[in-house]
Amino acid sequence: MHTKWLSELWRFRELVYFLAWRDVKVRYKQAVLGVAWAILQPLVGMIVFTFIFGRLAGISSDGIAYPLFSFSALVLWGYFSGVVGQTGQSLVANSNLITKVYFPRVALPASTVLAGLLDFSIGLGFLVVLMTYYVVREEQAAPNWTLVWVPFFLAHLILLTLGVGLLLAALNVRYRDIKHVVPLLLQMWLFLTPVVYPMSAIPERFHPLMALNPLTGIVEGFRACLFSGRQLDPALTAISLAVTVIVFVVGLLYFRRTERAFADII
Amino acid sequence: MPRSILVDNVSKSYRLGNAQHGMLRDALMGVFGRLFRRRKESSERLIWALKDVCLEVERGEVVGLIGRNGAGKSTLLKILSRITEPTSGRVDVTGRVASLLEVGTGFHDELTGRENIYLNGSILGMKKREIDAAMDQIIAFAEIDGFLDTPIKRYSSGMRMRLGFSVAAHLRTDVLFVDEVLAVGDIAFQKKCLGAMRELGDGGRTVVFVSHNMATVERLCKRTILIGDGRVKQVGDTRAVIESYLNSFGATRKQTLDLGAIQDRQGTGAVRLHKMELLNADGSELQVFHSGDGLRVRLYYECMKDVSKLHFGIRIYTTLGVLLTDIHTWSTGQAIPLASKGQGSIEVEIDYLNLMPGTYVLGVWAGSNHEWLDVLENVTRIEVEPSDFYGTGRGIESRFGLMFLPFRWSTADDGETNAASETGHRANSLDANGQAPDPLSVCQAGGTVNGVRTNQQATTVESGGLARDGTTAESLP
Numbered sequence: 001m002h003t004k005w006l007s008e009l010w011r012f013r014e015l016v017y018f019l020a021w022r023d024v025k026v027r028y029k030q031a032v033l034g035v036a037w038a039i040l041q042p043l044v045g046m047i048v049f050t051f052i053f054g055r056l057a058g059i060s061s062d063g064i065a066y067p068l069f070s071f072s073a074l075v076l077w078g079y080f081s082g083v084v085g086q087t088g089q090s091l092v093a094n095s096n097l098i099t100k101v102y103f104p105r106v107a108l109p110a111s112t113v114l115a116g117l118l119d120f121s122i123g124l125g126f127l128v129v130l131m132t133y134y135v136v137r138e139e140q141a142a143p144n145w146t147l148v149w150v151p152f153f154l155a156h157l158i159l160l161t162l163g164v165g166l167l168l169a170a171l172n173v174r175y176r177d178i179k180h181v182v183p184l185l186l187q188m189w190l191f192l193t194p195v196v197y198p199m200s201a202i203p204e205r206f207h208p209l210m211a212l213n214p215l216t217g218i219v220e221g222f223r224a225c226l227f228s229g230r231q232l233d234p235a236l237t238a239i240s241l242a243v244t245v246i247v248f249v250v251g252l253l254y255f256r257r258t259e260r261a262f263a264d265i266i
Numbered sequence: 267m268p269r270s271i272l273v274d275n276v277s278k279s280y281r282l283g284n285a286q287h288g289m290l291r292d293a294l295m296g297v298f299g300r301l302f303r304r305r306k307e308s309s310e311r312l313i314w315a316l317k318d319v320c321l322e323v324e325r326g327e328v329v330g331l332i333g334r335n336g337a338g339k340s341t342l343l344k345i346l347s348r349i350t351e352p353t354s355g356r357v358d359v360t361g362r363v364a365s366l367l368e369v370g371t372g373f374h375d376e377l378t379g380r381e382n383i384y385l386n387g388s389i390l391g392m393k394k395r396e397i398d399a400a401m402d403q404i405i406a407f408a409e410i411d412g413f414l415d416t417p418i419k420r421y422s423s424g425m426r427m428r429l430g431f432s433v434a435a436h437l438r439t440d441v442l443f444v445d446e447v448l449a450v451g452d453i454a455f456q457k458k459c460l461g462a463m464r465e466l467g468d469g470g471r472t473v474v475f476v477s478h479n480m481a482t483v484e485r486l487c488k489r490t491i492l493i494g495d496g497r498v499k500q501v502g503d504t505r506a507v508i509e510s511y512l513n514s515f516g517a518t519r520k521q522t523l524d525l526g527a528i529q530d531r532q533g534t535g536a537v538r539l540h541k542m543e544l545l546n547a548d549g550s551e552l553q554v555f556h557s558g559d560g561l562r563v564r565l566y567y568e569c570m571k572d573v574s575k576l577h578f579g580i581r582i583y584t585t586l587g588v589l590l591t592d593i594h595t596w597s598t599g600q601a602i603p604l605a606s607k608g609q610g611s612i613e614v615e616i617d618y619l620n621l622m623p624g625t626y627v628l629g630v631w632a633g634s635n636h637e638w639l640d641v642l643e644n645v646t647r648i649e650v651e652p653s654d655f656y657g658t659g660r661g662i663e664s665r666f667g668l669m670f671l672p673f674r675w676s677t678a679d680d681g682e683t684n685a686a687s688e689t690g691h692r693a694n695s696l697d698a699n700g701q702a703p704d705p706l707s708v709c710q711a712g713g714t715v716n717g718v719r720t721n722q723q724a725t726t727v728e729s730g731g732l733a734r735d736g737t738t739a740e741s742l743p
Binding site: 018022097099 | 365
């Protein structure tokens with residue numbers, strides 16, 4: 001049963017691409033600043049948080065320059081929060097397609113996850129620029145072989161985003177007020193993840209609890225790859241991955257169970 | 267022939283009442299409600315959009331699906347297209363499927379025409395290389411050259427529809443479901459659309475075609491399914507199914523009209539028309555008007571006093587009030603010489619109702635000696651349905667003009683009528699020599715038929731059958 005579903009999704013892979021292409025094109029058609037928008041969100045976040053937390057609150061950042069410290073996680077967070085919101089709306093926003101054409105419904109959430117990767121890569125590009133700046137100024141050590149793990153953490157992030165997105169998208173079809181809940185949820189989630197503060201700032205006894213948040217493992221792991229001298233905590237990574245997989249499976253199963261009725265309910 | 271589509275006892279129900287999608291807080295409240303008190307009786311109703319539908323379509327067939335609004339046609343198409351699932355029963359479709367339930371699905375205003383072609387084509391299931399291959403044809407068909415790189419928000423609605431239809435017309439799948447998306451745009455483009463639809467059907471493709479346009483269904487489909495109230499009412503030869511579908515409307519129409527009740531009338535009132543019957547050529551009660559059919563009209567009247575040289579006429583107007591024809595006894599010199607006080611009736615037989623499909627208004631009058639005795643302008647509206655008058659499977663359509671003529675073509679050498687015209691027209695009455703009247707010669711300028719001079723500009727057809735008295739013409743009021 002699942003193989004048939006997968007092979008059908010594969011057959012419709014071009015549609016996923018075209019839907020993502022549509023979203024990207026439309027977003028940039030009338031945008032004056034064009035690609036600059038992609039950097040703006042994490043950049044502004046970095047500036048604001050640098051000011052508030054780095055200067056005012058005086059939070060340490062484990063010896064790493066605060067802007068770099070926060071930006072490295074903010075770019076990940078930007079992808080996650082932005083895409084989760086869009087994916088959650090992807091079915092409802094395309095209800096005209098769902099009621100008139102047949103295609104595997106999962107193509108819609110998949111397309112928003114794909115479309116978000118463009119902005120994500122631009123953000124990552126800027127991160128490279130930022131990193132180079134600090135390395136050249138000798139305020140930060142150059143990254144080493146640990147860089148090879150970066151793709152793993154990026155894939156991990158995408159998997160989590162897709163899992164949460166699928167769940168929200170399917171829920172949104174049935175319960176329309178989900179879309180009001182999501183921004184609140186994300187707001188809380190941002191502060192529960194060590195994005196703008198280091199994990200070391202949190203008392204040890206809360207660390208296991210924080211580990212249950214899959215984003216913790218992703219963010220910390222990503223930082224460990226970039227900033228040599230940071231240790232990669234395998235236990236944290238493992239817990240994070242396990243939770244991600246559970247979220248993904250739950251999201252996918254719920255989506256598949258409810259997708260038959262989408263055209264009737266939407 | 268191998269089977270392409272199987273519908274096996276499919277039923278589909280919908281719940282009315284509560285909205286299909288609710289609010290999370292309501293769901294949560296519902297949970298609490300169930301815990302703490304008995305749930306109120308649900309006010310939802312169940313309606314069956316489809317009930318026990320069984321169908322089979324062979325590969326390569328072009329099947330029509332007709333029925334009134336709300337009969338379940340679109341629901342059936344959605345189930346066949348896998349957009350929604352049946353409540354019970356199953357559907358089996360072999361081959362690559364494409365559905366055309368709407369023109370321009372997925373169009374985005376900000377994207378250009380070219381970009382939307384890719385988007386729409388991809389949504390309909392075409393692969394990129396297929397779209398690339400058909401791109402030139404799609405552009406040519408849609409007639410939007412030069413506007414391809416403009417965002418479609420700048421397009422007129424006609425251009426959008428043409429673009430949408432053009433992409434769909436180039437779908438190359440094994441099975442195609444089409445829902446009433448035909449005939450967009452102006453007459454010339456409608457012709458193209460029809461041609462494209464026919465091509466889609468000719469290619470050995472299985473097509474299920476839903477439409478309210480009976481003439482198109484008759485042209486494109488050999489077999490038709492009639493759906494009513496969610497059930498299959500009839501399946502079979504297209505003409506027969508369309509007839510019974512149209513008859514289901516006609517049954518509600520009164521073909522016997524009570525003229526006595528009509529207040530809006532003119533004339534002296536010396537004669538009063540009180541009943542009019544519309545009948546088939548053979549005298550049976552008329553169900554449906556078709557272009558080209560024969561028609562009998564019987565008028566019942568009452569004379570308040572003795573009237574000499576009493577004439578009657580029937581007028582046919584367009585809905586805009588243009589008088590198409592006035593069929594009256596004066597033309598044929600068939601007045602009633604002396605109508606005595608009391609009841610009477612008269613009948614006229616029209617050989618061919620040479621009206622194009624459409625709506626017409628009937629009027630009726632009685633008069634004599636420069637005087638209108640009773641004139642009713644607006645007695646009833648009649649709907650003339652398209653018909654296969656020439657017997658060739660090609661209907662008469664209102665786009666062919668304002669009226670139609672019986673005719674047959676032949677080439678100079680053979681001088682024989684060609685096969686098509688053998689079935690070309692239906693003769694409903696014979697003239698005095700027992701021969702079918704030749705309408706063409708009747709309509710010729712200045713000809714004389716049966717002792718009565720024909721009007722050079724005749725667009726009406728004379729009635730036949732009644733004896734002629736050859737009296738000299740009297741003037742009409």
